[in-house]
Amino acid sequence: MVNSGTGLSIVTDPSVVSASGRGVIGESVRRPDGTPKVQGRFAFSSDLWAEGMLWGATVRSPHPSARIRSIDLSGAWQIPGVRAVVTYDDVPGNKMFGLEHADQPVFAHDVVRFHGEPIAAVAADHPDTARRAMEAIVVDYEILTPLVDPEIAIAEGTPPIHPDGNLFRRLVIRRGDMSVSGDVVVEGTYEVGMQDQAPLGTESGLAVPDDDGGIDLWISTQWLHADQAQVAASLALPEAKVRLHLAGVGGAFGAREDCSLQIHICLLALQTGRPVKMVYSREESFFGHVHRHPARMWYRHHATRDGRIVKVEGRFVFDGGAYASTSSAVLANATCFSTGPYKVPAVDLLGLAARTNNLPCGAMRGFGAVQTCFGHEAQMDKLATTLGIDPIELRLLNAMQTGDSCITGQIVTGALPVEEVIRSCAEAPMPVLAEPVDSPMMALPGGAGRTADAAGVKRGVGFALGWKNLMFSEGFDDFSTASCHLLDGVATVKSACAEVGQGFVTLAQQIARTVLGVDDVILAPADTHIGSAGSTSASRQTWMSGGAIELACRTVRQKLLSHVGAAFGVSVDDLDIVDRRIVSRHSAKPVIDLDVADAAPGVAFSAVEEHHHAPTFRLDENGQGNAHVSFAVAAHRAVVDVDVELGLVRVVEITTSMDVGKVLNPLQLLGQVEGGTAQGIGLAVMEEILLTAGKVRNPSFTDYLIPTALDMPPVNVAQLVEVPEPGAPFGAKGAGESPTISSTPAVVAAIRNATGRELPRTPVRPHDIAL
Amino acid sequence: MTVAVPRSLDEAFAALAAEPDAHLLMGGTDLMVEVNYGHRRPTAVVSLDRVPELRGWERSADGRSVLVRSGLTYTEMEIGELAESFPALAQAARTVGGPQIRNAGTLGGNLGTASPAGDTLPVLAALDATVVLGAAGGAQRELPWDEFIVGVKRTAREPHEIILGARLPVRRGPQEFLKVGTRNAMVIAVASVALVVDLDAATVAVGLGSVGPAPLRAREAERWIAERLAFDPLGISSDGDPETLAEEFGRMVAGASRPIDDHRSSAVYRRHAVSVCARRALLRALSPQVVGT
Structure with missing residues (x-):
């Protein structure tokens, strides 16, 4: 079903658990809660x-x-x-x-x-x-009378609707020679509607x-x-x-x-x-609950005649709704990543998050990067058209890499394989797709409604690239705590990490098995009897809580090896754990070869560890500073069929490449890629909470539409780019959010390609195309 | 809340007599949503889904009509001889919800709710169906569809009556149903068009959904197009350019719609969608060999 340019094959046969049969790092370990969930036996809250x-x-x-x-x-x-x-x-x-x-x-x-x-x-x-x-x-x-327009909310003279005022945050990012002007200038104003997370459990x-x-x-x-x-x-x-x-x-x-x-x-x-x-x-x-911020974004890109970006100007207005929630951090992300993973020597950007009487907005998968990605990728396509340069070439020409500076002045020291991600996705062979005239009616835009006239269906292809930060930013120490207890070959690990579907439930066990050489790992229930694990957000739990589990397990491993070393009179440095066995390294004497489970009968080893990421710092008055820990990049190429006359869309195929550091559980990673892509497709063509004068008009799954099986195409993973990330456990980057960021602009770019319409707003509604 | 689960039609009428304000329940796909949302809190419910007399369908002795009973599910409309006789009904049924909803939802429920977006209703309108209502003691009355549906979610059913089914005249000729929604499946209609050609009577009938308080017919457009088509035992054909004819037909059908702006769409788009769908429906009817399923 899925192949990878890295030679890694994703196990989709559910009977195949793992190559070693042990469920260590890199294997498609299945979720213990998977079958109960499918069978309706899992106890939800x-x-x-x-x-x-x-x-x-x-x-x-x-x-x-x-x-x-x-x-x-x-x-x-x-x-x-x-x-x-x-x-x-x-x-x-x-x-x-x-x-x-x-x-x-x-x-x-x-x-x-x-x-x-x-x-x-x-x-x-x-x-x-x-x-x-x-x-x-x-x-x-x-x-x-409700105050519902964020521009009016922050305009001078508008009475505050809260003692804290109507402005959650004003963020300026200025860098480089702002007087510079490009040979070519493209400008656009883009809008993103209010998306709901639509979790099935309320x-x-x-x-x-x-x-x-x-x-x-x-x-x-x-x-x-x-x-x-x-x-x-x-x-x-x-x-x-x-x-x-x-x-x-x-x-x-x-x-x-x-x-x-x-x-x-x-x-x-x-x-x-x-x-x-x-x-x-x-x-x-x-x-x-809070929703994704609706945003209105103005951009002006300046480039040389040969396509190098020289400056980006922008003004981004995010509607935070009635209360602050995470508006401030969402706006920081949106603005910091507003120009995409491209080399931009000069920026003049203003981000504004406003308080209104609309529904409060806060965290949603992609956290600000989703909105500005929709803008910067539309601008890149517009620039390519104006310059007469292939849009992929334009992106490659401006692609950042490790060692480059962000618009915040932060030098990227970790992995940033932008070029590999672009190339592998854009150059992936196009899967064989049935032409509209050869497709069953159900597979045409309009689907079960049988509305399409196959001869009138136009096909389009679009590409987009996105990025965002991993972990919390701007000086926040979002550490994680974990404990490990080992007795007779059974490890019990504990963390307050919230399993919300992302897969920590298998990763914690995989990490413990890999580090300790045990098969039996119990993941204790998550509660506040242990220190904080931080939030399951910001693509951070594999890194932060996975890292804490790894640290706790390594401490226990060291204690176990010290115990065995003392018993046999060998230095701990001469001992290693290979698969399930404690063995002596190379020439050490005596030769030790013990099963981990039998190495210290009745002796328990325990550790509690905190995992902190590298410190980050606040942005200064010009939006400069080392505010972020790490970055991840992803690209999507979308193929859509459009019934131009009715304005109905069917996404036919999606190809993606992602920068993941290292794949820890291929099957779960595929789940994140498919799920995130589906959420991005939803924002592209249907998902929006509609408000009129602050009142919600569609608070139901009858009218807040999310993609069905007929709306979700097969996802073709062109490549999972594995460049190990320094400081991350096993080199793995978080992968929860990347698939959501570039999928939306790729789908909308494909619709533009099919229709020739400008489509500056997402989700694209039928009348945006048809009328 | 009391729930009666009668096992026969007589028991059902008795239950209804005991609780005259009872809400009738068939598949529950409308009622349960309203209950779950707190929009409706019935004090009494009479569940009809185990009444055998309300299941299935039967052809009249002369073969000229079919009585589709109110417990017939959407899934049952999609298949077999019934789907062959009424392809537009089968197509409309297929657009309803997902498989589980189609296994539960029924024709009687669609009629009883009488939503402007009821998916089978434009088909019933285009077929000139009648609705059969029953009362205790075997009393029955039969109303044309447009006398049964009297407004937005309002019907002529008296509280003591139960919808027994709908009588569908058999029409020989092409049929089409097209439904526009903003998702490729499981979506409420933004606009829908049913087209039924009667080769024997040399007529074309068009039913419209979600563009008025109740299903609408486009009678002027129907007459106009019937005069410009040739009806023969195998199908219809046009003298002039079918595209031009269909374009004008679509425009006229759209003229019969009475759409509103709401959270699902705008009146302007709905009118446009009706025009496009009517045009496409006619073109498909004119060249049935390319009709997909």
């Missing part, structure tokens, strides 16, 4: 249950902007079975929360700033009782109070310790009394980095002294 449990529900504002005159809870209390009703006044500790800035009230109390903002929460014996109680709460609103959790005023929270999250800190602060409890446990996560993609119901259910549980469960409905989920 929405399946949690406790004896005597109550059900929680959240009262939400139907208005995007309003003043709350009064809240009358009496109706709810009159309903038998209602056990608790809580509002802002009931929050004992910090009444504000937030991932970067605590600027969001736990419940709105004086004003409402977005459609769906929580006002109160109830707990009752039955979910229907909770719902009726919710409906019985009367909130008297003075409806205000927000859900179970809070269980203990007898000592503390609480245990089982929760679907991306970052246990960030939730713990915010919950503890709002409950006015020491963190030790707020214990979080990872529950089965049904997808995340950024939607679970911020608190949603965490504080609410803990508050209800403490008030009632009973376990409280809450599960958002699908509709509620659209209001209950």
Whole structure:
């Protein structure tokens, strides 16, 4: 199904687990939760249950902007079975929360700033009782005109809609000779709509109070310790009394980095002294988590006549919605990576993130790089057309490599195989594709609707290149902690890393097997009984928590070898672990050849380690500084068929190449490539949350469309470029986000190629093509 | 909420008599979404999916019509003799949801919900179908489709009645169904067009979906095109250039639509889509040998 230019073959036969049969690094180890998930037996957070449990529900504002005159809870209390009703006044500790800035009230109390903002929460014996109680709460609103245009929000004289003002961040990046002008100048304004992460599992959790005023929270999250800190602060409890446990996560993609119901259910549980469960409905989920920032981006590229970029000017406006969430970091990413992985000697860029009464926006797969990639790649194609240069040649001509400077002045010291990624993807042989006239009706644009006239279907090909940072940036030490315990050949490793589908569940075991020479590795449940693992985001967990597991295992390995060395009177330096055996190196005497499992009967070895990445630094007033840890590049080539008259699109084929450092689990990597590409295709042709005057118009899977099997083409992996990354465990880069970044612009470029339309906005809607 | 699960039509009417405000449930593909979303909280439900008299379909003795019973699923419409007799119905059924939804959803449910976007409804309109309603004691009445559907999600069914099925006249001749949505499957129609040619009566009928409060017919366009086509026992043909004819036909059909702007599309695009789909449907009917499935 998939081949790779590296000679690596991806195992797609599920019966083939691994070459060695041991499940070490580099093998397609299958997920232990894979089969249960397919069979419907996996316990997601929405399946949690406790004896005597109550059900929680959240009262939400139907208005995007309003003043709350009064809240009358009496109706709810009159309903038998209602056990608790809580509002802002009931929050004992910090009444504000937030991932970067605590600027969001736990419940709105004086004003409402977005459609769906929580006002109160109830707990009752039955979910229907909770719902009726919710409906019985009367909130008297003075409806205000919502501020929904980010440009107006940050314009001089616009009254702030929050005490912190309407500007989340203003980021300037200036570098080089800004007076320079190119022989050729191309300009464009691009827009990206608001995408939802659309995880199939909605927000859900179970809070269980203990007898000592503390609480245990089982929760679907991306970052246990960030939730713990915010919950503890709002409950006015020491963190030790707020214990979080990872529950089965049904997808995340950024939607679970911020608190949603965490504080609410803990508050209800403490008030009632009973376990409280809450599960958002699908509709509620659209209001209950942050989304991808809609963006409006102006670009002006200057180049020499032979195609070298000499300067890029840009102004990027990101709509952060009502509360800060991660807007500041998203904007930094968007702006830092706004020119693509190209050598750009001079930039004059301004990034702005605004507060509005739209839904709050924050983390989503690609984290800012997605939006500006759509812009810079459209500009590269435009530049190529203007110059009469092949778009691939233009990209190669300007491609960065290790040792080059970013627009922030940071010199790339790690792997950056831009040219290899471009070439392998662009030059990959085009798979044999049926022509539209030879295709079954179902395989034409419009699919099952049988709308296409095969003779009128136009085929187009597009290419795009994207990049982003791995790990957190700008001075944040997003370390990870892990422990390892070895006894009689069984290793138990533990980390608070949230498994949200990315595959840490196999990688932790693969790393332990590889380092320790054991077969049996138990991955202990993720909870806050160990130090933070940081967030499962920013393509960082393989590197950070994988690295922490590796460090802990290496310490234990050293302890084991020291023990064996002492027993046999040999230096630890003369011992090695090969496969399952402890062996003496080359000429060492006596010759040792022991099974790891039998090497130290009854003796336990333990270690806890923290893994920190290289320090990063804040950007200065000109946006200069070593703000990022590492970078990853990916390219997509898309083939689309377009029914030009109806404006309907079918993506026929996608070829991709990615810079991955080293492949640790080929099957899981393929999962990331296919899943990320699907999410990128969704943003290209259908996925958008529609808001009118701040009100959400399509909060359902009936109207918020995500790709189906008929919309998702086969993904052809042209090459997984393996240039080991210094400092990363086994040289592996994160791969969770790269596939999402360049897939969207590649698909839209292909639609432009097929139709000749400019299409400056994504997702491309039928009327953008047809009318 | 009470749920009655009658095992016969008599039991169903009895259950309905006991709970006159009960919501009727067949496949649940509409009702369960509304319940899950909290848009509807029925106090009583009468589930009809185990009533044997509501399953299947039968041809009339003279062979000129088929009674499709309300429990017929979309999957059952897609296959076999029924699909051969009513290819447009089969095509419309195929556009509904995914396989699981098509196994559950039924013709009766589509009629009962009477959504402007109901996928089989434009086909029923183009076929001049009638809807058969039953009441306790064997009472029946039969209404033309446009007297049954009286508005957006509103029908002429009385609370004590159950939709028994729809009577579909058998038309000899090409049929087409085209549905525009912004995804290649499992999507609510932005606009849909059903075209039914009756070679014996020398007529063309066009049903439109999602471009009005209820399914619409394009009667002026139907008459106009019928006058310009030659009907013979094997098919239709045109004297002039089919493309020109179809273009004008599409324009006229679009003129019969009454679309609105909503979150799924705009009125302008919907009218355009109707025009394109009607044109393509006619061209396919004119050259049935290239019709794909």
